[in-house]
Amino acid sequence: MRHSIRRGLLAASTVTATALVLAACSSSGSSTDGDADADSGDFEPLTEVSLQLQWLPQAQFAGYYVALDQGYFEEEGFDSVDILPSGGDIVPQDALVAGDVDFAIAWVPKVLGTLEATGVELTDIAQVFQRSGTMQVSWAEDGIESVADFEGKRIGSWGFGNEWEIFAAMAAEGLDSTTVSITTQDFSMNALLDRDVDAAQAMTYNEWAQILEVVDPETGELYQPEDFNVVSYEDTEGAMLQDAIWADTQRLADDPAYADAAVRFLKAVTKGWIFARDNPEEAAAITYDAAINAEAAFPVGPTHQLWQMNEVNKLIWAGGDFGLIDSTAWDQTVAGALSAVNQDGLELITAEPMDSAYSNEYIEQALAELEEEGVEVGGEYTPIDVTLTEGGQ
Template sequence: MTHSTRRLVAAGALVVTGALVLAACSGGSGGSGDGDASGDAGSGDLTPVKLQLQWLPQGQFAGYFAAQEQGFFEEEGLEVEIIPSGGDIVPQDALNNGDVDYAIAWVPKVLGSIEAGANVTEIAQIFQRSGTLQVSWADSGIDSVADFEGKKIGSWGFGNEWEIFAAMAEEGLDSSTVEIITQDFNMNAFLQGDIDAAQAMTYNEYAQLLEAVDPETGEQYTPDDFSVISYEETAGAMLQDAIWADTERLESDEEYQDTTVKFLKAAIKGWVYAAENPEEASEITLAAGSAWGPSHELWMVNETNKLIWPSPDGIGYIDEAAWNKTVEGALAAVNETGARLISEEPPSSAWTNEWIEKAHDELADEDIDLTGDGFTPIDVTLEEGGN
C-alpha cells in the first residue's frame, strides 16, 4: 500500500500547535517569590498557591481545573492559580526558582534537572502508567522497538524523548542504527511520509490521527490503519505527570507542609471528579482555555483517566518499583547526540510518599474512591477534526 498521497492530504486536517505555543501564558513575576505559599491571603482567608503546568490547558490536567472549578481548593482554604506553559516555561525550573509553589512534570525530565542542581521533590505520582506511543502504518513492519533499526523514528525532544532511547538501549539500538527525526507536536510529518514511526500520546496525537480523514476512502482513519507500540509495555516505560514541591520548604516550613497536604487533598478530589464525570470535566477544561474540539477534549480526559485509574495504593502514591524502573531507564538512555539524561542515582530527597499518605489519611473518612476500583472508562467517538 502507498501512503504518500493520503499523508499529504490528511496532514492539513490536523491541528498545528505552533501558534498555541506562542500564545501560552507566562508564569510572570510576583508569584510566591521567596516561596511562602502560606503568605497573605489572595481572597479573604485563603492561602494563595501557584501551580505550574507543563503544557497548555487541556484534559491532561482536568483534575486540577476540576478542583478549582468545583471549589475543592477553596474548601481546603486555598486560592490556587493554575499557570499554563507551552514549552516556554520549564515547570521544575519555575518551582526551583521560587516562582511557583508546585509543578506538574514528567519524572525523567525532573531527574535531569535534579542532577543539574534543582532542589525539588516528587510528592505525588498522578499518572500510574506511561501514555507514550510510537505509531506507524499497519503495513510498515514496525511492530516492536527492535523493528526501529534502519527506520526514521520521530521524537519531540525537549525531554519527552527518553522513553524512546531507554527502550532502544534495551534492544541494543542507538542513533547509529536508528535515524532520529525531530518531530513537531502533531502528526503532520508522519502523514507526509517524513518519518516511519511518530511519537504520540494516547490522549492527544493518537487522537489526531483517528480524527483525520483518509483521502483514499474519504473516511476517518481507524486503529486498524496503524501499528501502535506502547512504551508502557517496554523496558523504556517511565513515570510521567507527577506533582513536585520545593525540597527545602518541605523539610523546614510547617505552613508549607500543611498547605501541601491540603493541596493534595483537593487535587485528589478533582481527579476523582474527572473520573466520575468525564463529560463535565472536559467542559471545564474547554472553559479553562483548551483549544481542542469537544470530542478531542473528551477523548483526552477519558484517556488521561485510564493512565491514573486504577491506582492500587491510592491516587498519587509513588510505586518504588516504577520509580526504580524510571531511574534505570534514565541511566541507560543515550540520545542521538550521545548525551545521557543522568549519570548517577538521584538523591533520596527526590521523592517521598509522606505527604500523599497524609492526604489519604485525612480523606479516609470521606466517601471517596481513592484507588479507582470502580472506575470504568467511557466510549468516546472522535469526530472529524476533533469537533
C-alpha cells in the same frame, strides 16, 4: 460533595479562585510528620498558591481545573489558586526552582535530568499518572511493529526529554540507539502524514486521537486504528513515570506552612481527579471551557477533550490509591534513564537521584485525612465509549 458548575474560569494565562478562607484551615491536621512547628500549628497557613502546568489547558490537567471549578481548593483553605499553562515556553521544574510557583506538573525523567544538571532538589509528592501514555505510531505497511524495528529509522519526537523512553526501551533490548535518526516533530501528526518520519511520537490521550480525526484522502473517511502500527512504551521496559506533582524539597523541610499547604493542595487535587474519574463528560466540559477562556494557542475540540479525559483516567486509576509513588515503577524509570544512550551516544543521566527526589509522606497524609472525611481515595476507572469526529469537534 457536588457543586454546581461555574463557567468562565480562566482569564489570560492564569486561573484564580476567590472565596472566603475556611476558618478551620489552620487545624486541618495537614502537617508533616516529625515537624514540631507543623504539629503545633504554630504558623500562618498559606491561602494562596500557584501551580505550573507543562502544557496548555486540556484534559491531561482536568483534575486541577475541576478542583478549582468545584470549590475543592476553597474547601481546603485556599482563597486563591493560580493554574499557569505553558505553551512550551515555560519548563515547569525550572519555574519551581526559580521560586516563581509553588508546585509544578512535570514528567519524572525530565526532572531527573534537571536534578543532575543543576544540583537542585525537588520532590515528587504525588505520582498522578501511574502508567506511561507514550507511543510511536507508524504506517501499517511499513512494518515497524516493535522497538526492535527502530534501528536505522527516522523516529519522531518532540524533544525536551520526551525522547527518553525511546532510548530506554532500545537499551533494554540491547539495540544500537546511534543508528536512530531523531527527527523533531511539531505537536501534531503532520510529520507522519507527510512521511517526514517513519514513526511519530504520540500520547494515547492526544496525538493518537489527532491522527484518527483526519480524513483519509483515499477513502473519504477518518483513518482507522488498523491503518497504523503502534508501539506502546507501557508494554516495554522503557516505560517511565510521567505527570507528577513536584514541590521544593528544601522549602518542605524548612517551612511548615508550605508542607501544610502541600497536603491540603493534594487533598483538593485528589478530589478533583476523583470527580474526573466518576464524571468524565462533565470534567472534559470544564476543561474545554478553561481552554476557551484562556484563549489557548492550540485549543482542542470538545470531542477530543472527552477522548483525552477517557484516556487520561486510564493512566491515573490503575486500581490503587490516587497519587502514590510505586517504588518499582520509580526504580524502573531511574534504571531506564541510567541505561539509556541517545542518538549521539550520550548518557541521559549518570547517577541515581537523591532519596529526596520522591516522597509518599504528603500524599499519604492527604489520603488518610480524606478517608477520615469519608472520601474513597482509590479505585479503577470504567472507560466510556468516545466516537471521534473530524478535527475533534
